[in-house]
Amino acid sequence: MARRLAAAGWRLGLAARRLPKLEALASELGTGTVIRAIDVASSERARVELASLLEALGGADLIVLSAGTGELNPDLQWGPDRQTIDVNVTGFAALAQFAIDHFLQRGRGHLVGISSVARFRGSGDAAAYSASKAFVSTYLDGLRDKVRASKLPIAVTEACPGFVDTAMMKADKPFWVATPDRAAACIHSAIRRRAKHAFVTRRWALVGWALRLLPA
Numbered sequence: 636m637a638r639r640l641a642a643a644g645w646r647l648g649l650a651a652r653r654l655p656k657l658e659a660l661a662s663e664l665g666t667g668t669v670i671r672a673i674d675v676a677s678s679e680r681a682r683v684e685l686a687s688l689l690e691a692l693g694g695a696d697l698i699v700l701s702a703g704t705g706e707l708n709p710d711l712q713w714g715p716d717r718q719t720i721d722v723n724v725t726g727f728a729a730l731a732q733f734a735i736d737h738f739l740q741r742g743r744g745h746l747v748g749i750s751s752v753a754r755f756r757g758s759g760d761a762a763a764y765s766a767s768k769a770f771v772s773t774y775l776d777g778l779r780d781k782v783r784a785s786k787l788p789i790a791v792t793e794a795c796p797g798f799v800d801t802a803m804m805k806a807d808k809p810f811w812v813a814t815p816d817r818a819a820a821c822i823h824s825a826i827r828r829r830a831k832h833a834f835v836t837r838r839w840a841l842v843g844w845a846l847r848l849l850p851a
């Protein structure tokens with residue numbers, strides 16, 4: 636995603652926990668890229684770090700919240716579920732709210748959140764993950780509704796990936812697996828269109844509809 640946005644002319648701020656990976660990417664992308672180590676599980680600290688990142692950039696017109704975690708947890712251990720909720724729910728909401736405040740003050744902007752097709756149905760193997768992504772999607776809907784009232788040019792995009800070939804992909808028998816670059820191309824297209832919702836890739840819309848229609 637970062638490589639695609641940089642190639643399209645965006646100046647980037649990058650954040651995650653592993654600073655050496657960010658440093659390597661920043662040096663590849665060239666001068667002007669700003670990096671910060673942010674652990675979104677520490678939501679108060681993460682807001683301070685995001686403020687510092689935005690200040691270093693002189694503000695941002697686009698914020699993509701991609702950080703996420705989730706483990707298969709069929710035995711319902713509390714530790715993994717709590718980590719998922721800390722990152723995907725509390726951390727996400729803390730930064731999404733901060734981003735929207737930033738855009739309201741700036742008078743424009745675009746927030747992108749990465750949800751999942753898992754949001755359409757509770758999963759017995761990953762109850763916290765599927766519920767956390769339902770939260771992400773509904774929270775983004777709420778933020779979109781809020782900014783609509785402002786009449787400012789602020790867009791909110793929910794990206795809904797199916798399977799993408801990254802460390803996050805935990806399924807036994809994944810199908811329709813997208814490469815990270817294909818997923819990034821899909822999300823980049825949604826950003827250019829300022830789409831409200833985007834399946835990644837588009838055929839995952841079929842699975843989204845099917846999961847909504849199946850009886851609970």
Ligand SMILES: NC(=O)c1ccc[n+]([C@@H]2O[C@H](COP(=O)([O-])OP(=O)(O)OC[C@H]3O[C@@H](n4cnc5c(N)ncnc54)[C@H](OP(=O)(O)O)[C@@H]3O)[C@@H](O)[C@H]2O)c1
Nearest residue numbers: 651652653674675701702703751796798799801802803804
């Ligand atoms: N891969 C899939 O099949 C799939 C499907 C549907 C949705 N998604 C969603 O897509 C998003 C991106 O995941 P991915 O597939 O790109 O997986 P990934 O390659 O494992 O990337 C996860 C990213 O989140 C960051 N991250 C994790 N915990 C963090 C924390 N506490 N604080 C800050 N950053 C954190 C990681 O960086 P650090 O480890 O350096 O912090 C990494 O950059 C996630 O929200 C995921 O739920 C993925």
